[in-house]
Amino acid sequence: MRIFKDLNIDFLGKRNLFYLVSAAVIVAGIASIVFKGLEFGLDFKGGTEVVVRFPRAVEIGELRGIMRNADLGSVEIKSFGGETDYIVRTELKGEGSKISDQIKVTLDKAFTEQIEVLQENRVEAKIGAEIRRDAVIAIFVALIGILVYIGFRFKFIFAVGAVAALFHDVLLTLGIVSICTGLIPGLNLEFDQAMVAAFLTLVGYSINDTVIVFDRVRENLKLFKTSPLEPLMNKSINTTMARTILTSATTMVTMLALLFLGGEPTRGFAFTMVIGIITGSYSSIFVASALTLDWAKARNAKITF
Amino acid sequence: MFRIILILAFIAFSGYLLYPTWMDAGHQKSLSTLTGADSAKYYDDNEESIRDNREKRLKLGLDLQGGMYVTMEVDVIQLLEKLARNQDEILREILAETRNESKTSDESVLDIFGRKFDERNMRLSRYYGNIRDANSDVMTYLKDESEKAVERAVEIIRNRIDQYGVSEVSITRSGTRRIILELPGVSDEREVRGLIQETAQLEFKLLTDPQVYYSVLENIDKVLLGKTIDAAGGDSTLAAVDSAAAVAAADSADAAKRREDSLASATMTDEQRVEKFRQEHPFMALLIGTQSGYFATEEQKTRISNILNREDVRKVIPEDVSFAWGAKPITFDDGTQAFQLYSLKARPELTGEVITDARAQIDQGGLGANSVVTMQMDAEGSREWARVTGANVDKQIAIVLDNAVFSAPVVRQKIIGGNSQIDGMENMEEARLLEIVLKAGALPAPVEIIEERTVGPSLGEDSISKGVNSFAIGLILVLVFMVVYYQFGGVPADIAVMFNVVFILAILAGFRGTLTLPGIAGILLTVGMAVDANVLINERIREEFGAGKTMRAALEAGYSRAFPAIIDSNLTTLLTCLILYQFGSGPVQGFALTLMIGIVCSLFTAIIMTRVIFELTLDSSPNLVKLG
Helix, strand or coil: CCCCCCCCCCCHHHHHHHHHHHHHHHHHHHHHHHHCCCEECHHHHCEEEEEEECCCCCCHHHHHHHHHCCCCCCEEEEECCCCCEEEEEECCCCCCCHHHHHHHHHHHHHCCCCCEEEEEEEECHHHHHHHHHHHHHHHHHHHHHHHHHHHHHCCHHHHHHHHHHHHHHHHHHHHHHHHHCCCCCCCCCEECHHHHHHHHHHHHHHHHHHHHHHHHHHHHHHHCCCCCHHHHHHHHHHHHHHHHHHHHHHHHHHHHHHHHHCCHHHHHHHHHHHHHHHHHHHHHHHHHHHHHHHHHHHCCCCCCC | CHHHHHHHHHHHHHHHHHHHHHHHHHHHHHHHHCCHHHHHHHHHHCHHHHHHHHHHCCEECHHHHCEEEEEEEECHHHHHHHHCCCCCHHHHHHHHHHHHHHHHCCCCHHHHHHHHHHHCCCCHHHCCCCCCCCHHHHHHHHHHHHHHHHHHHHHHHHHHHHHHCCCCCEEEEECCCEEEEEEECCCCHHHHHHHHHCCCCEEEEEECCHHHHHHHHHHHHHHHHCCCCCCCCCHHHHHHHHCHHHHHHHHHHHHHHHHHHHHHHCCCCHHHHHHHHHHHCCCHHHCEEECCEEEEEHHHHHHHHHHHCCHHHHHHCCCCEEEEEECCCEECCCCCEEEEEEEEECCCCEEHHHEEEEEEEEECCCCCCEEEEEEEECHHHHHHHHHHHHHCCCCEEEEEECCEEEECCECCCCCCCCEEEECCCCCHHHHHHHHHHHHCCCCCCCEEEEEEEEECHHHHHHHHHHHHHHHHHHHHHHHHHHHHHHHHHHHHHHHHHHHHHHHHHHHHHHCCCEECHHHHHHHHHHHHHHHHHHHHHHHHHHHHHHCCCCHHHHHHHHHHHHHHHHHHHHHHHHHHHHHHHHHCCHHHHHHHHHHHHHHHHHHHHHHHHHHHHHHHHHHHCHHHCCCC
């Protein structure tokens, strides 16, 4: 089977259009982050949460009513996958298990059925702050590391394009995650450690995609020394298109399987990866080379290998 | 040829690494079908294999098997408060400021504390150390003390968890004052919490008379053999055992028995003698008797503890006798490690509250340097200590922390004034451990639980089944996709991906790593990304073949042309994984680790393994090789 035989599309000629598309989505995303914000999970906020399973389906409104009278500060209740599993969370942090015990007692009083505790977590705000800080540091160190590696293996000009494309991917994905938060029922898009892992993996995945295109550009630059950069990049994107789409497809398939079958704990991660794979492939086709090209043009640089 | 051998070696090695996991699964399955006595018998029959394989199998993370994860922090500020010679308004103010700042800052608590003094132009020696000490000296002292406080806390917690009997516990230090505790399979988090935060119980207990010890062991043997206790029998023995008469009786009976034994043994081989002893003394046979006492290997330890806890056995142990294990194993000349089983007076002579200070030192007196520990007691403790030591010269007193014996020095003379020295330490390390134990009577700095995650067993099971399901579906979809798209060209890639999964699991097991839920996600992601190298190669082969090359030449060119791209793309991904591993915690690290292993394995399988398969097929049936 062959889907992309003798592909010849002028991707770079339409780059201003794609800049516009990217900019629009990023602006929408930033607006969403500013006005709606991201939902931070327990890892980042700190607090106490208890995940409970009821023997029958329970209304989330009913639970809210019960917890409102419990004098536990602002209590947040969310579905944990199905209709019978719920997360009850409060930012209160009591000594030992005081708060989680209070939550359990309140629920036990309100329901005659046996309630099963699936998970209990307590995180101090201090740890949350550390995890938050480490996450930001990790993403920046990763970007710098990639800048250095690509600069070393290719040319600095490529590194700038690649890292700019990565910023673009992270921003785009972050924006889409913020937009989707709360929109899709049953999907918790909380920012926690798994989500940070998803973002770093996305950085790794997206650069992987971009490097393949750049590698072809490098190869073609050696073969056709006199050819101008733009058609050469276009040709490289076209010939590597099959690979870009196929790998995205296989990776996407595994992440979709995880999203639909993997259960609640990995759902946020899988969703972010699905978005990340799309933005990563999009950027390596439409953005990374385009940015490198414009950067080279602006500086009037001639790239040779 | 070399490549084929390499591949086969890799496969064989993975098999070797995964074999224990497979065996362990078999044992678990057998054990789950058996009940009661049958399962106990199965356990006894296969004990070594069960233990051995269990240790080497691929472990499951807390999120998959359920359990408790706790991060603790030693409160250095309270330690600083306690260590201060005198406290005034200024010190309290500085401590409060330090506490506030440490909540949001990265700086270590001590550094903040030191800076506060510098800002005020004050000398630390106003509160700590000697009055003429420079600030830097005092800082060194404080750093040392807080370091010791953390070590002490680790020691106490480890000791308690050991007593609690959770298997595969992991206790690690993180940073300067954090302790991370992982307890798989623990569901009663309240009990564990109590265990961690209770104050340690330090006691001084006399060892029981060797004869009493021996007769208790004999009585346990009788219980196990189903015999009734002779002499007065039943409960009255309990009181009698300790009395001089009973000891003498037991002693003479013992002597008579030995005579009998030696008579009989004249006609027996060594083996027969051992076998006879084993039959007559089922309990004592579990112990290793030496000049200095009774010992047991790690494996026998649990079994012996179980026997000692049996209802019927407990009845024949006198009320004033208690058993306790040595805290650290002793290594015999032949290399076996064993724990001493102490028989102690149940009532402590003294408890740890009386200790005011302890210090590990090098004693220069006498014959060369010697590691010793000196300890000081308060006034009341000193009086009591003088009485106890005076009455028990040349006897051993055990230093017991949370029911584990850390040391059992011999009393050389009556100690007046509460200043005692404990010698006989092998090295400074051991002396420092004892110092820690002696000071542990009261934790100098409280340990605060700052993070606590408990996963219930049913969520763990849920996660396993969902993880495995999504993994299987994802894998099958990718495999089918590759064959549909590349026809024959997909086959080597599929084989490579499947072996890739096996290799990842094998390496994880070999490194004693744990498989977590994010780890499964990582392997699944690797499956998706592992075919990438083959997609690159196959696309390249198609291109070259399309340009008119023969299949063999196209294959050659495809592999060599795709190589730089594969290396560059994988190394960048590896780089981000390394960073993720460095900055991530717990489960995220598990994810990064599996992804890293996966990338390295997929380089091997995609570049070397698939090529061998391609070439072998090309040699035997060239018409088969088509890339669609």
